[in-house]
Amino acid sequence: MPILLFGSRHLGLITGAKTTTIRKIWKTPLSPGDRLHCYWNLVSKEREKLFEAEVTDVEVVKFADLIQNDALAREEGFKNASELESEFRKMYPEHVNDESLYQVIRFFKLPIEEWEGTQINEKAMITKRADIFFDIGKFDKSVICYTAALKIDPNDVYLLNKKGDNLSRLGEFNEALKCYDQALIKEPNNEYIWNNKAIALLNSNKPIDALKASDKAMEINDSNLVVLYWRGFIFEMLEQYDKALECYDQILKLNPDNSEAWNAKGNLLTQIDRAEDALECYDRSLELCLESDPDASTWNRKGNALMELNRFKEALECYNSALSLEPENEVFLSNKGVAFMELNHFEKAMQCFRKVLIINPENDDAQILLDECLDNL
Structure with missing residues (x-):
């Protein structure tokens, strides 16, 4: 054998x-x-x-x-x-x-x-393989597996939804929408699939259609935190900022320890020039993140909010915290360089921009800022 x-x-x-x-x-x-x-x-x-x-x-x-x-x-x-x-x-x-x-x-x-x-359950075996590839981010391979499993059972809602998720991550939004629509024929009251459809429509630059799909999800369950989170983002894309804030506040009412919602609210408040309020959100998000794994992006965003308030030394501390977690992040390094420039520490700023250019020689912004530092020495 x-x-x-x-x-x-x-x-x-x-x-x-x-x-x-x-x-x-x-x-x-x-x-x-x-x-x-x-x-x-x-x-x-x-x-x-x-x-x-x-x-x-x-x-x-x-x-x-x-x-x-x-x-x-x-x-x-x-x-x-x-x-x-x-x-x-x-x-x-x-x-x-x-x-x-x-x-x-x-x-x-x-x-x-x-x-x-x-004998084996072939559909289950292929689905397991697909899920493994999906979990490790190999979406091109997982979509092949989900497609193969769907040949065995074309009406499996889980497979249709997962294939749609894969296609969305590969940027094939129209094909993803076909999967979600087929799944919704079988399960029209599945709020998660309506929400996934909303995300695909949003990524297709169709925010109004995305909102309609989100409305369907909300009709089914208006307390679903995932639906509320993406609904807030859709409202942001439509520049309906008050409604977006309502979504994030509703999440935080249901779960005050949701760090992603605090972060999203902070980003929105920064965008509408409410930097002080944004800082409170970032601080709360960091408190929650630091209870588990520190979040470099949140440190960076807090630094940006402090920069808008002209609190440059405090911003530097945030950028240092972000860089301690992601030392090769050119965005964090550039932000740190700008903070040094605001403090008239041009030599230290130049060190930041030079490191950015080592990481990415094609970063034009870093080159311009480096030249500006040289002009101020």
Whole structure:
């Protein structure tokens, strides 16, 4: 019973696009008609069954020929033969002489009802793989998996919603909206899907349509913190700032310890020139963040609010706190440089802008500010 292990690079196994694999030759080479048991070889010790397959063809090739064959390399999931060679030299360090033999195995994925071994819930297996990719931010891979799972069950609302989320993160908002609309046909009272649709519409530069979708979510549950948060952001995009503040205040009424809402309210108050009030929000957000993980962006935003109040020394302390968490952040460094300029500490400001330009030589703003410092020395 030959067993083949595959890594997550081989997503074509899920879609059915991959029907070939290349392995060093075994003591008992495979033959057409042999049964394969195929598994994911996870980083953890778990092995998860993919499917069973039947070998349809086996071709034996020398390593010297294999590393010249771009077409075969692409079948195996590599960009070209050079990439295959590099990987195989790591995988099979004792099997990379010109005469070393490899078997190119072609196979046919068998229907579950024809398996010899334990049958699996294929939809659940693919969905689990998709969720893993989604959680680690590999949205291009997770959308492939969700699409494959939807071929098994086209009406699964969870899958439709998750595929929409993936497509939104990939900037494919129109396709995402199709997924959300299909999901809403099945579950018209799902406030989370209405909210996701609102986010996709907002990202499509359709804030009025986004508000209509948010209205639907609010009709279902007007106490949903996630819906309220995004509703506030939609009102901001529509420049209806009073209504946006109402949303953030409603969140904080329901949950006074919501650091994101304090942050959002602070950002909005800064935008409408209420810097003193914004500071109170940032301080509250920082108190909550510091109870767990410090938040560099909030330190930076508090520094910006203090700059507007001409409290430059206090702003510097905030930027230093932000930079202690993200020392290579060019935005934080530039802000710190500007604070030094306001305090007439031009040499210290120049050090900040020079570091920015080391990180990003194309930062034109930093170059202009550096030149201005030189003019003031």
